[in-house]
Amino acid sequence: MVLGAFAVLLLLDPLRFASPVAAPDSVPDWATDPTPVRRPSESPEYRVGVFRYGCSDCHRIIPSASEGRELPIQHTEIRLEHGINTRCLNCHHPTNRDAFVADSGAEIPWNQPQLLCAKCHGPVYRDWQHGAHGRTNGYWDTSRGEQTRRRCIECHDPHKPPFPSMVAAPGPDTLRMGRQQVGDHAGQDNPLRVLRHPRVDGAYPRIDGAEDVLKEGP
Amino acid sequence: MDVRDDRPSPGTPDLPRDPHGGEQSDGVSRRGFLTRGVAALAGMTSVAAALSPLRHLDRDDIPSIAEFFQKHYKEMTAEDKQEVFRRVQEAVKRHHGVDVELADPGPLAGVEFVYGLNLSRCIGCRKCVHACVKENNQSSAPEIEYIRVLEMEKGSIDVETANHHYPEKVVPDADKYYMPVQCHQCDNPPCVKVCPVEATWEEDDGITVIDYDWCIGCRYCEAACPYWARRFNFTEPAVAGPLNTDMAYLSNRPRPKGVVEKCTFCLHRTRVGRMPACLEVCPTGSRKFGNVLDPDSEVAYILRHKRVYVLKQDVGTLPRFFYYFDERGSRYHEPISEEVGS
Numbered sequence: 001m002v003l004g005a006f007a008v009l010l011l012l013d014p015l016r017f018a019s020p021v022a023a024p025d026s027v028p029d030w031a032t033d034p035t036p037v038r039r040p041s042e043s044p045e046y047r048v049g050v051f052r053y054g055c056s057d058c059h060r061i062i063p064s065a066s067e068g069r070e071l072p073i074q075h076t077e078i079r080l081e082h083g084i085n086t087r088c089l090n091c092h093h094p095t096n097r098d099a100f101v102a103d104s105g106a107e108i109p110w111n112q113p114q115l116l117c118a119k120c121h122g123p124v125y126r127d128w129q130h131g132a133h134g135r136t137n138g139y140w141d142t143s144r145g146e147q148t149r150r151r152c153i154e155c156h157d158p159h160k161p162p163f164p165s166m167v168a169a170p171g172p173d174t175l176r177m178g179r180q181q182v183g184d185h186a187g188q189d190n191p192l193r194v195l196r197h198p199r200v201d202g203a204y205p206r207i208d209g210a211e212d213v214l215k216e217g218p
Numbered sequence: 219m220d221v222r223d224d225r226p227s228p229g230t231p232d233l234p235r236d237p238h239g240g241e242q243s244d245g246v247s248r249r250g251f252l253t254r255g256v257a258a259l260a261g262m263t264s265v266a267a268a269l270s271p272l273r274h275l276d277r278d279d280i281p282s283i284a285e286f287f288q289k290h291y292k293e294m295t296a297e298d299k300q301e302v303f304r305r306v307q308e309a310v311k312r313h314h315g316v317d318v319e320l321a322d323p324g325p326l327a328g329v330e331f332v333y334g335l336n337l338s339r340c341i342g343c344r345k346c347v348h349a350c351v352k353e354n355n356q357s358s359a360p361e362i363e364y365i366r367v368l369e370m371e372k373g374s375i376d377v378e379t380a381n382h383h384y385p386e387k388v389v390p391d392a393d394k395y396y397m398p399v400q401c402h403q404c405d406n407p408p409c410v411k412v413c414p415v416e417a418t419w420e421e422d423d424g425i426t427v428i429d430y431d432w433c434i435g436c437r438y439c440e441a442a443c444p445y446w447a448r449r450f451n452f453t454e455p456a457v458a459g460p461l462n463t464d465m466a467y468l469s470n471r472p473r474p475k476g477v478v479e480k481c482t483f484c485l486h487r488t489r490v491g492r493m494p495a496c497l498e499v500c501p502t503g504s505r506k507f508g509n510v511l512d513p514d515s516e517v518a519y520i521l522r523h524k525r526v527y528v529l530k531q532d533v534g535t536l537p538r539f540f541y542y543f544d545e546r547g548s549r550y551h552e553p554i555s556e557e558v559g560s
Contacts, residue, residue, distance in 0.1 A: 008263055008267075019453070021360050021453075022361045024358030024359040024361075024458035025358070025458075026458065026459070027348045027351070027352075027458070027459075029342070031348040031349070032345065032348050032349045032352050032499060033345075033499070034241070034349070034498045034499045037501050038500065052474070056446060073325045079279070086441075088534065095427055104245065105526070123544070123545050123546075124479055127544065129525075130516065130519040130523070131506065131515075131516030131519060132334075132336070132506065132516060132519055132520050132523070132524055133336075133544070134337075134503045134505065135495060135500070135501075135502075135503035136491070136497075136503070136516060137498055138489060138498075138506045139491045139492055139495065140492070140493055140507055140509065140515070141487070141491030143491070144490065144491030145491055145492065147244065150503065153501070155501070155503065163339075163341060163501075165341070165386070165388045165389060165390065166341070166343050166389065166501070167343075167386055167388055167389070168342060168343050168344050168385075168387060168388075169303070169343060169345055169347065169348050169382065169386070170344070170345040170348075170384050170386055171382065171383055171384060171385065171386065172361065172363055172366065172382060172383065173361055174360055174361045175360050175361070176359050176360070176361060198470050200261060
């Protein structure tokens, strides 16, 4: 009779299996956006609000900034955090502000910033030339399509060159049932290392059954 | 004397007494009938209950005759393939409501793909993971991701202490470095060796592919892979968002329930000359891809000139996925806390 009731229960299926897997989360759009982190200005210009000035518009008549570290009255928004490179004119050309300066004092065109960075960052420049550093997008087979090589300042801010930190995209959540409870391995992250490291007071952390193993030894 | 005496009187035959006390006239007692009837009913109901899940069968759970007699991918003629592709297109239309062109790009002559990943530059942002999911129509619930970004302790390459569940925090963590792991497209692939039905094989350009129509879901390959690169569809995959219609038979077409899938270096992209999706989205340029047989390619340069690390080299899988390092990473200036390594 019990069996029969159980069978009827199964047949009527009042407790139908409902998947505990939650609905998929939407992934933020930025997580799949391939555009570079920076979009540097394409021309030597200075923007104040809606106004745009060519660099040389002012610097043709205004004398060059001092060689000191102190920022002048203008450009106060620029904070130069480029390691030991603390002088504006290490990179900017002293007389032609629409160009950068080479070691020889010659001009490096505005649109060739990698030549400027190469003055100091030799190994990285070498790797970039061969594609081992920096972004290469588009087609690996250039006979079939266009390939884009990103240049230094499309990822690095020249005034603060370390690659910017960002918030990580969502991590794995296989069943979307919340984080699984991970056991506390006697305060250690790694269960395999619990027995090898005695605590400061010399005692091994307590684990059920572990004492027996330790007493018996190998 | 009217004395009741249950003892059989001497002289009367000793009739067997029915233990249930019922009538014995036709050999079936009422109690026996009820007992056996209930048992039979319970049995039949049990069978019906056991079969009841069949009510929820989808049409696609039962293979059609053509599907049943479908040949192995390598044995199919061009006409066979067109027939199969048409059937897959119909299934995609039925399930997802979109018309797709199912491509089947073959390996390119003189091309062997190799992947390079710069551990000095990866910041662990996990954008590659999500670009991959979007590109390859992976299931979102339950979740299938081909790429796992391991957060590693600085000072060694010890996957034992790696954590791929690090939260959505600001990365990179100054005390950690990051190592994304995906299919290494081995030249000596253990996953291919263990497949009992040859549903997975290594192609001429080095990509190990799976015919989802041939896979029986035994998951031997998943167990054999030392990189945890293969994923199993325990349920019907639920793709979040619109389907990527740029699909190929051996890569990102929607998978059925009960088959294994994995990274294919986006062969529907890379076999027509494009970069894989994970590389395109990488903000740091840590990911490098190309034809290693071309001496001018980026990956050929990396293998010749950079310090290269092969994950689990000792297991002899000969991966086509190489981690490499710079002389000095961009993060050399970051402090390392004193706790590391203690």
